[in-house]
Amino acid sequence: MLNLLIIVLIYICLFCILSLSLNLIAGYTGLLSLCHASFMSIGAYTTAIIMTKFNADFLLVLLLSGILASFFGIIIGLPTLRLKGDYLAIATLGFGEIVVNIIINWESLTRGARGIHDIPTAKIFNYRLMPKDAGILSKVIYFLLILIFLVLTYAFISKIIKSRFGRALEAIREDEIAAVSMGINITKYKVFSFAIGAFFAGIAGSLFSIYFLSISPGNFTFNISIMILCIVVLGGMGNNFASILGALIVVPAYYIPQLLNIPFIPPQFNQIIFGLILVLMMIFRPQGLLGRKKPDFERIIKRKSFFIRSR
C-alpha cells in the first residue's frame, strides 16, 4: 500500500515539474505549447542513450539532458514564436509529431519504435538508484531525489517570475505590442521562456527514464502533452502553486481509477471522466481552480489555520 502511495507521489512530482515548466511557457508567457511531451522525450532519450553508452554519473547526464532539451526549445522557439495563439499551438503540435517521427525512424540512435530497454540503473556519486527494488527504501530515496528537483524547479521558476524577467514575460502575455514599446525584446524573451520550460521538461524526462529504465516513443505521445496542459489549466494558468495543485488532482484522478479496477464499468470510463473534467472546467471555471493570483496565505491562516505556512 505504501509502495503504491510512493509511486503515485513520484508520478505527481514528475508531472509537477512538467506542469511548472509548461506553466512558465503557457501560463506566464501566454504561448500555448502542445509539444511539452516532446521536450520531455528529448531529455529522456538523451539520458537513455548516454547512460547505455557511457554510464556516466547521473547528475551530469541529467544536466546534459536538460540542456539538450532546452536547445530544442530554442530551435522550435526561433521560427515559430512569430506565430500567435491557435497557430502556435498547432505548430508546436506539429513539432511534437516531428520529434516522435524522428525518434521512431532514426533507428541507429534511438532504436526506433522498439525503444531503449536496457538503461543501466543510475548512480549518483557511486550510490545506485534502484527505484524498482521490492524494498520501500530505494523508492523513498528516488522519491526524495525527484522531490529535490521539484523544489529546485519551483524555487527557480518562482524566483525568475518575481523578477524583471518574469514581469517581462507577463507583459508579453498581456499585450505584445505594448510590451515591445516598453523596450522589451519579445522574441528573445519568448525564446528564453521556451528554453527554460524545455530545460525543466528535459529534466523531468531524464528522471522519467532512470525510473522506468525503459523508454519508447509511445511514452511521450500527444496525450501526455494534453495531460500536462490539463493540469496547468485545472489549477489556473500563470500560477505556480496552482500547477502543483492541478497535478495533485489530475495525476491521482488519472491513475486511481486504474488501480481500483471496478469490474463492470468499461475501462474507457476513466478517459471519459477526464474529458468531462476538461469541458466542465472550461465552461464553469475557465480561470482554473485558483485563478491567476496566488492564494492570500496570510488571510487564509487568519481565517482557518489549516493551510501550509508558506513564506
Place this chain on the structure above:
Amino acid sequence: MFNLSLQELLQHLINGLTLGAIYALIALGYTMVYGILKFINFAHGEILMVGTFISLAVYNVLCSTATSGMMIIVFFIISIIIAMISSGLLGVVIEKIAYKPLRNASRLAPLLSAIGVSIILTNLAQIIFGTKDQRFAYPYNNDPFNLFGISITPTHILTIIVSLFLMVILKFFIDKTKLGKAMRATSENKRIAALMGINVDFIVSLTFAIGSSLAAVAGILYALDYKAKSTMGLLIGLKAFIAAVIGGIGNITGAMLGGLLLGLLETIGFRLFEILVVSIYSIFGKSITGIPLGLKHMVAFSMLILILLIKPSGILGKNVREKV
C-alpha cells in the same frame, strides 16, 4: 537508380488525389468553423468518426435484408444521408453544450473544451462500437480497372466525384444564397452581423451542421478504403486542419486547394523527396534503398510550420493586420 516509372508516378497521383479529396472535405468543416468562431474545432475528427460508425451500423442492418445489388446501393445512399443528418445534429449539440458558453472566454478555453469533447467521443465510441477495426463493405464491385498500367478503382472515382460535387454545392451555397451571405457576414464580424438582424446563433449552428455532415461523408468515403476505427478521427482530422491552414483558413476554396495539395504532397511529393535524398546520397557515393515512408506524416506538419512562417494566412488567405 531512380526506379521511378511513369506508371508509378501516375499511380501516386491518383492515390494522392483521392486522399486529397477526402482531406479537402474534412478541411471544409474546420475552415468554416474557424472562419466564424476563430477557434480550432478539435473534435471535428471525432464527429467524422461517429458519423462513419452511424452510417456503418445503419448500412449493416439494412444490408442484411438486401436482395439485389441495386438495393445495396440504395441502402448505402440512405445510410449516408442518415449519417449526415445525425452527425450534423451531433455537431450542433456539441457546439451548444461545449463551445457556446465559451464564446467570450479566452482563446484557449474553447480549444481545451474541444480536446475534452474529442476524448469523450473517442472513448464513448470505443464502448459502443468496440475497439476493433470495422470493415465497410463496398456496396458495389470494387475491382480495379487498368488504365495504361495504372489501376483505378470505382472508389477512387466516387471519392473524387462526390467531394468535388459537395464542394461545388457548398461554394454555391456560400457565395450565392442569402444564408451563405449571412454566414460570410458573421465570419467578418459577429457583433455587426447581429446588429444587421442576422441570427448569429443560428448561423453558427448551421455552420457546425454543414461542416459535420460533410465530415461524415468524408469519413464514409475514407472508411470504404481504410476501414472504420474509433481512433480514426484524430490524425486525419489534424491533417485536414493543416490542409485548411495551407489553403488559407476561413477560405472555402483554400480548403479544397489545401486538401488536394496536402494529399499530393504526402504521396507524390514524398516519393519525389525520397528520390532526391537517395540521389544526394549517391552523389556522395553512399547507397541507400530509400527513407522510411513512415516519415510521410512529417510532410503535413513540416508544411504547416513552413506555411505559417512564410505566409501565415495561407495560400489564398488575406493578410490581416493587427490595428495598433
Place this chain on the structure above:
Amino acid sequence: MKRLSVFFLIIIAIILFSCGEKTINIGFIGPLTGDAANYGKLMTQAIKIAVEEKNEAGGIDGIKIKFIPMDSEGKSDKANLAIEKLASVDKVWGIVGAVFSGTSLSIAPKCETAKIVMISPSATHKALTSKGKFIFRNVLSDELQAIVFAKYVFNEMGLRRIAVLHIKNDYSQGLAEDFKKVFENEGGVITIVESAVQDDNDFKTQLTKIKQTDSEALFIPNYISEIAQILEQAKQLDINLKMLSADGFTNPEIFKLAGNLANGIVFSGPPNEKTGVNNLKEEFENKYFKKWGEKPDSFSLNSYDGAKILIDAVEKAYYDLNEKDRSKLKINRDIIQKYVANTKGYKGVSGNISFLDNGDALKNVGISISENKDYKQLGVYKIENNNLVKVE
C-alpha cells in the same frame, strides 16, 4: 476539500473491501483501453476461462483463484503502477502479461525483485527473458519464428524474391528483420523493405513502390488491422503477389475485415498439434466462442496456456507446504518459479510447450494457409541442427 477527502475515503474503503475473502490471486497487465484494447480483451477472456475451469474444479484445495486484470493502455507508466499494485495490494503469485514488449520490459525488474512469475503471452522482444529468472514468455520469439518461416518459404515453397512491408513496432519490425537475415542467408533476395508507422492505415505509397519490383511474394508480418488494410489496398493497386504473414494473422477477425482477400495467405503461428483423439486447440476455440461470441487469436491461446501453467505451478507449490503454512497461504515464490521453469512438453492449446533455461518457450511452429475463411495447417516444423524438420 471535504468532498475530496470523502472521495479518498471511498477509494480506501473499496480497496479494503475488495480484499476480504482468502483467494489465490493471478494478475494480468495489458491494454484494456486505447488503440490496442482489443488484444487485451481477447487475452483476458482466455485467462478468465482458465481461471473459471480451475474454480469449477474446486480451485486449489478449495481456495478460489481470483483473476485481476489491470489496464496498462500499453504505457509503461501505467504498467508500472499496475505491477506495484498487483505486488503489494493483491499479492499475486504470478501474472500473465504484459502484452507489449515495452511494458513487459518495464515491469520485468519489479517482477524479478518481488519474485512474481511473469509469463508474457505476446512480448516477442529478444531482451525480455534475459531480465531475470522469473520472466517467462509463452510466445515464439521473433527469431525462432522467423528462422522457421524463412527456411520454409525458401525450401518448401521455393520462393526466391520477396518484398517486405512492416510496421515500426517491436513485433513487426523484429520479425521482418530476422526474416530478412535468415532468408538472405539461405540465398534468397529481399527485393525491397518498406515500413510504415503504427496507426498508419494508408500503405498505398509503399505498395505502389512494391508493385514496381519484380517480387514473387510479399511478407507482411503485422497485426490484423494493418494486414487487412494492406490486402485491401494491394488489391486496389492490382498487386497479385503471394502473401506471407506471421502469427499476427491468426486472429480470425481478419476474415471479417478483409473478406475473401484474406484467403490464400501462408503464415507461421502456433501449431495445431493433435494429442491422441482430442484436438485441444479446436476444443478451446469452440469453448471460447460459446462463451464470448468471438474467436480467440493466437495470443489468447498463449495467455490461456500461460495462465494454466501458472496455476498448476502455484498448486504444486501449495501442496508442497505443510498444513500450517497452507492455511496461511505461505507459498514459496521460488518454488513456483521452479515449477514453471520445469515445464517440459506441456500439452497446451497453443502447442507443446517447454521452457528453455532462459525462460523462452520452445514450441514447434505451425505453418498454415488460410482457405475459405478458415485456417488450414500445412505442417508443423521445428529447427534441428539449423535445418528445417517437419514434425509428424
Place this chain on the structure above:
Amino acid sequence: MTLIYTKKLRKEFGGVVALDDVDLCIEKGSITGLIGPNGAGKTTLFNNITGLDKPTSGMVFFNEKNITGVSPYKITRCGIARTFQNIRLFKEMTVLENIMIGRHFKSSHISFSNNRSLNALIGFFNIKKEENDIYRTSKKWLSFFNLDNFHDELAKNLPYGRQKELEIARALATDPEILFLDEPAAGLNPKETDELMKLITKINELGITIFLIEHDMKLIMNISQKVIVLNYGKKIAEGTPNKIQNDPVVIEAYLGKEE
C-alpha cells in the same frame, strides 16, 4: 536643436499610400501637435517612427542617428516612448507592475554581457537590490500621477481616465527624451481634458519633448508650439497654432472646398 526629423518617409499598404514622403522635424524640448482628418495617416506616422511598422522608403533620424527600420524595442531604449490610441495596458497586472515594466530595460546592476535577459537570469541573486531600485522609481512616477492609492489594483479595474494616465506614466517610466501621445484626450470630459493639459505641460517642464496626435483643437492650440497637419498621408501644413488656424489649405482639408 532638432531631436527627430524624417526624410521623405513613405509607407504603402499594398498600393494604398498611407504616408506620402513626409518630412518633419521636432525641436528638442518642444510640444508638437499632429492633426489631420480621420485616416490621414497620423497613427501610421507614429508607428513608422517608433518602429512598429517598417517604412517603405525614407529615413528617420533621432539625435542625428538613423533609426529607420530598427526594432521597436531598441527605439524605445534610445529614448522614444509612446502611448496608444486604444489603451494597451497590461490588464491582468497591477498598476505598480505596469509601471515597473516601464523600468524594465533601465535596471541592470551587474553586467555579465550585453544580453539583458541573460543578465536577469545570471543576476539571479542580485534581484532584491535591483527590484528595490525599480520599485522606488516606479513609486515616484505613481506619486507624480497621483496614482498611489491604486498601486495594488489590477490595471483593468481603473476608471478610464486613470487608465490613460497610467499609460502615460508607464511610458515615462522608460525615461524617454521624447514622448509620443496618441490621442490622449479621446473620451475624456472637458474637466479631465483640462487636467490632462496641465499634466502634459508639467511633463514638458521636466525636459521631455512631446509629440501628440489630438483631435481636441482647444488642447492642441493651447499647448503646442508647433502644429503639423497631415491629409491623405501628405504633410499639408506646418507652423504655429495661429498660422495653422488660418491656413486655407488646412481649413479645406477639414471642411472641404468652399464652392
